[in-house]
Amino acid sequence: MPDGANGVARYYDVNTRTFLARGEGGADGIIHRAVWAEGVRDRSSAFHFVHELILEQIAALGSSRARVLDLGCGVGASLLYLLGRCDGEGFGITLSGEQYELARKHGGAEWLRGDFCRDPLPPEVDLAYGIESFVHASDARAFFRNVSGALRPRGRLVLVDDFLVGDGTKTPVHDFAWGWHAASLLAPPEVDAMAAESELELVSDRDLTPYLALDRPRDRALALFLPLLRPFLPDTPRARSLVGGNALRICLKRGLVEYRFRVWEKRAQSAGVTECGSASTTISASRGRCSGSSTPPGSGDSSRTSPRP
Ligand SMILES: C[S@@+](CC[C@H](N)C(=O)[O-])C[C@H]1O[C@@H](n2cnc3c(N)ncnc32)[C@H](O)[C@@H]1O
Numbered sequence: 001m002p003d004g005a006n007g008v009a010r011y012y013d014v015n016t017r018t019f020l021a022r023g024e025g026g027a028d029g030i031i032h033r034a035v036w037a038e039g040v041r042d043r044s045s046a047f048h049f050v051h052e053l054i055l056e057q058i059a060a061l062g063s064s065r066a067r068v069l070d071l072g073c074g075v076g077a078s079l080l081y082l083l084g085r086c087d088g089e090g091f092g093i094t095l096s097g098e099q100y101e102l103a104r105k106h107g108g109a110e111w112l113r114g115d116f117c118r119d120p121l122p123p124e125v126d127l128a129y130g131i132e133s134f135v136h137a138s139d140a141r142a143f144f145r146n147v148s149g150a151l152r153p154r155g156r157l158v159l160v161d162d163f164l165v166g167d168g169t170k171t172p173v174h175d176f177a178w179g180w181h182a183a184s185l186l187a188p189p190e191v192d193a194m195a196a197e198s199e200l201e202l203v204s205d206r207d208l209t210p211y212l213a214l215d216r217p218r219d220r221a222l223a224l225f226l227p228l229l230r231p232f233l234p235d236t237p238r239a240r241s242l243v244g245g246n247a248l249r250i251c252l253k254r255g256l257v258e259y260r261f262r263v264w265e266k267r268a269q270s271a272g273v274t275e276c277g278s279a280s281t282t283i284s285a286s287r288g289r290c291s292g293s294s295t296p297p298g299s300g301d302s303s304r305t306s307p308r309p
Pocket residue numbers: 005008009012029030031032071072073074075077078093094095096099114115116117130131132133134136137138
């Protein structure tokens with residue numbers, strides 16, 4: 001595992017039980033932010049808001065039994081919520097051994113422990129999504145290559161995450177990236193260029209930043225005391241979580257970072273392409289079919305190999 005991924009795994013191994021015990025969505029196993037969009041009346045709906053947007057994407061695909069992949073699945077709450085509301089087959093991958101064990105206890109889907117940038121992913125996926133996980137990727141280009149290899153043609157990728165605005169040189173941006181191990185805090189144009197290299201085209205982009213609750217009393221209290229405590233804080237996953245969370249709040253309030261719901265579609269295969277390596281194989285088709293994850297989609301093989309846990 002690369003160093004960056006080790007740091008992320010340790011961060012979640014150490015912090016997950018605290019996030020579940022003290023986080024607002026923790027009681028439901030949710031480790032992401034609440035979105036108080038128009039029409040959202042209670043806390044539960046705010047935590048499920050992005051799930052409902054993902055369900056709309058699944059419905060739009062029109063697959064009879066959608067194969068759904070959660071990239072950075074936490075303890076499995078999002079995937080189980082979706083599978084309870086659509087006819088689908090689910091896969092969830094997390095770097096954290098702690099989270100993997102908790103997810104496995106729920107059953108209901110195939111839970112995997114691994115790195116979504118480089119480990120094999122399930123093939124022929126209809127919809128893959130990552131909620132607040134892409135930003136941790138140690139190699140964003142490898143992430144898109146791997147995920148694109150797992151998607152079927154016209155399959156979709158949804159990322160709900162923080163994206164950089166501007167040049168990223170301000171101190172709060174550095175503090176956020178350091179505290180939350182955000183190695184892939186990138187600007188949308190850079191992300192879209194990498195996605196396009198892996199045959200993924202942006203089809204939808206929505207800014208959810210205005211709907212985040214950024215002035216909760218506990219956030220304001222932390223903002224007050226953290227600058228005083230910071231020189232004495234040890235470099236532990238818990239301290240990083242506090243520093244990163246406080247910095248992210250500043251970034252979102254100042255417009256240095258935006259929280260967005262973004263969707264890409266994998267290009268359809270070129271007509272008439274039958275085999276990789278044959279004279280008629282186009283570059284784009286060969287990339288979609290023959291590289292990326294170790295089990296290429298669209299191979300015509302009905303056996304669906306699962307990645308190693
Ligand atoms: C903020 S948590 C979000 C968890 C879950 N998506 C949710 O909304 O409750 C980030 C998740 O991303 C996962 N993650 C980060 N980098 C990863 C990687 N390279 N491969 C697999 N999972 C990763 C972490 O293990 C963790 O489960």
